[in-house]
Amino acid sequence: MFHVHFFEEKNLLLSQLLQRVPSVGEDLKIKGRKGTVSSVSGIDENKVHVQVVLEVINKKKLLVDDKKKKKK
Template sequence: MFAVHFFENKNLLLSQLLKRVPSEGEDLKIKGRKAKVSSVNSIDEKNVYVQVVLESLQKNKPILDNQKKKKR
């Protein structure tokens, strides 16, 4: 078992005990967001730091359509 710490830049996102360490270029899902592993650093035999790049969130703004509103 490995203690895997997932980082985005210098921010710790998640720490998990895993049987298998993710490899570079692997696609992951962390906290419901898609991420891609950019680098893997082995600190000692049990601790591993994994740098990830999260996909940017695109917030959908509602389109205001005045024709659908009821007029009183």
């Protein structure tokens, strides 16, 4: 069992106890956001830090769908 800490730059996203450490280039889904593993570094025998690059969410697409007028 490994203590796996997922980071995006310097921000801690998630800490999990896993049986298998993710490999570089593997696709992940953390907190509903898609991402890929950029690097894996082992700290101790059981502690692993994983750097993740998350996909950017375009918020403009979400705002365009609000075309209905509200009733007064």
